[in-house]
Amino acid sequence: MRLRHIEVFNAIMLTGSVSAAARLINITQPAVSRTLQHAEIQLGFALFQRAKGRLTPTTEALTLFPHIERLFAQLDEVQRLATSLRGGHVGGELRILSVLALSYEVLPRALARFKKKHPDIVISVESLHSPQIVSALMLQEADVGFVFSSLAHPALAQEPLADSAMVCVVPKGLLPVRRLRQGWLTLADLTEVPVINLDARDPVGTRLNQACREAGVGLSSYVTVQTYHAALAMAHHGLGVALVDGCTAVSADRSKVEVLALQPQITVPVTALRLADRPGSVLVRAITREIQSAIAEIDLARSGAQG
Numbered sequence: 001m002r003l004r005h006i007e008v009f010n011a012i013m014l015t016g017s018v019s020a021a022a023r024l025i026n027i028t029q030p031a032v033s034r035t036l037q038h039a040e041i042q043l044g045f046a047l048f049q050r051a052k053g054r055l056t057p058t059t060e061a062l063t064l065f066p067h068i069e070r071l072f073a074q075l076d077e078v079q080r081l082a083t084s085l086r087g088g089h090v091g092g093e094l095r096i097l098s099v100l101a102l103s104y105e106v107l108p109r110a111l112a113r114f115k116k117k118h119p120d121i122v123i124s125v126e127s128l129h130s131p132q133i134v135s136a137l138m139l140q141e142a143d144v145g146f147v148f149s150s151l152a153h154p155a156l157a158q159e160p161l162a163d164s165a166m167v168c169v170v171p172k173g174l175l176p177v178r179r180l181r182q183g184w185l186t187l188a189d190l191t192e193v194p195v196i197n198l199d200a201r202d203p204v205g206t207r208l209n210q211a212c213r214e215a216g217v218g219l220s221s222y223v224t225v226q227t228y229h230a231a232l233a234m235a236h237h238g239l240g241v242a243l244v245d246g247c248t249a250v251s252a253d254r255s256k257v258e259v260l261a262l263q264p265q266i267t268v269p270v271t272a273l274r275l276a277d278r279p280g281s282v283l284v285r286a287i288t289r290e291i292q293s294a295i296a297e298i299d300l301a302r303s304g305a306q307g
Contacts, residue, residue, distance in 0.1 A: 005039035009031055009047060010012070010068050013057055075124060093122045094283045097145040101228040102270070102291075105250045105298060110290035121283060130203065137273055144284045145273040146291055149203030149246065157276040162295040163267040166204065167249045167293040168260045175258075184261040186240075187217040191267040194240035196231040199219035204228065204268050208243055211266050211289045250298050270295060 001009070012032070013023035022029045031295070047064075048055035057065070098107050103125065111123065128136065133145040134153060176191055176193055179185070197219070198205030212219060217302045222237055225231050230246040235242035237254045245268050249259050272288045 001038050001041055001043065004035055005042070006068055006071065008035040009039060009061070009064070010072060012036065012048065013061070013068070015055060017054060030276055033188045035300060046217055091171055092120060093124070094287060095142040095144075096123065096125045096287065097142045097199070098125065098127055099130060099133070100127045101145050101148065101245055101248045103127045104229060106247050106291060106294045109294040109297065110287060111292070114287050114290045118283065118286065137275060139274065140275070143274065143281065144287065147203075147271055147273060148268050149206075149270070149271065153251055155276055156273050157283055159272040159274075161270045161272055161288065161292045162299070163269055164206070164245040164295065164299070166262050166268065167246055168262050169232055169244060169249060169252050170258045170260060171235055171238040171241070172258060174238070174241065179262065179278065180258050184263045186263050187212060187215050187219070187281040190241055191217060192241075193220070194223075195219040196232060196234045196240045196242045197224040198228070198243065199224060199226045202226065204243075204245060207266055207268060211264075247295065247298055250301070 008027060011024045012018065015021045015024055017034075018029050018032045025032075036047065043058050043060075046058050047061040095106070100115065107125065115121075115123075126136075126142070127206055130147045130149070130151060133142075133147055134151060134156065136142050137145050137170045138155060146161075148164070160185075168182070168190070170185075170193075175185075175189075181190065197264055198208060200206060200209055221235055221240070221295035225234065226240075228244040229251065231244055232248055232252060234240060238256075243262065247270075253258050270291075272291070274284060
């Protein structure tokens with residue numbers, strides 16, 4: 001099938017008729033009909049059954065369609081990359097990607113200091129999951145990404161920034177005061193209370209599950225979330241103990257929860273990502289330093305609060 005055949009086939013699959021397909025891809029109805037006929041001749045089998053002005057896909061068409069959808073997704077990526085390359089990159093712009101957990105406290109603190117030093121720079125920020133950040137960087141849709149954990153990718157350079165320690169966010173009244181006074185909890189302590197579980201595909205969730213297996217501990221959980229701030233919100237409403245990174249814990253409402261250290265300590269690396277074949281720009285290096293400073297500042301404040 002040629003690309004034009006594929007385009008017409010996809011349009012008909014999406015709309016169900018020649019006339020609607022013609023409007024979708026902005027060509028005439030006769031052109032759609034001719035292209036479809038040529039495609040079927042070339043393939044050697046019918047793609048649609050014709051009845052009362054409607055086209056019903058054949059079994060062969062239904063088999064082809066998922067592959068066509070994947071092809072169009074790849075074509076969209078090519079278009080996005082071409083658009084990015086055509087537009088170039090304005091020197092006065094910084095495009096930042098970040099996991100959601102870093103966008104509440106760490107990134108705003110870092111940007112506040114960054115803007116004082118670089119007031120004329122236009123900044124765009126998007127919060128995504130780590131795999132999406134990798135994909136966007138590969139498509140040159142951003143200059144730098146900040147993620148939890150180390151992501152091995154041959155096309156990306158990694159810069160470790162800090163290790164964020166996991167902490168326990170405990171709803172008030174859930175544990176005895178004597179237990180809270182010690183300032184820390186073990187995984188074994190948490191077997192007595194409900195825990196807000198983190199998605200096992202998440203870097204923090206993966207590390208937590210590994211630590212539980214090594215300690216021979218099974219945590220009781222009836223709520224699983226995909227973001228650390230969702231876990232924090234659950235703890236605020238008394239649904240269980242949230243095990244989150246130290247950066248997220250800064251947003252904890254101390255009138256509703258207690259924040260305690262977790263023993264043994266489980267750390268989650270914070271990493272900066274950029275394309276490996278491009279030297280880091282002055283702006284990328286500047287925001288990376290500010291992110292590192294913001295994490296250190298938050299860790300110091302949290303340590304002081306726990307002490």
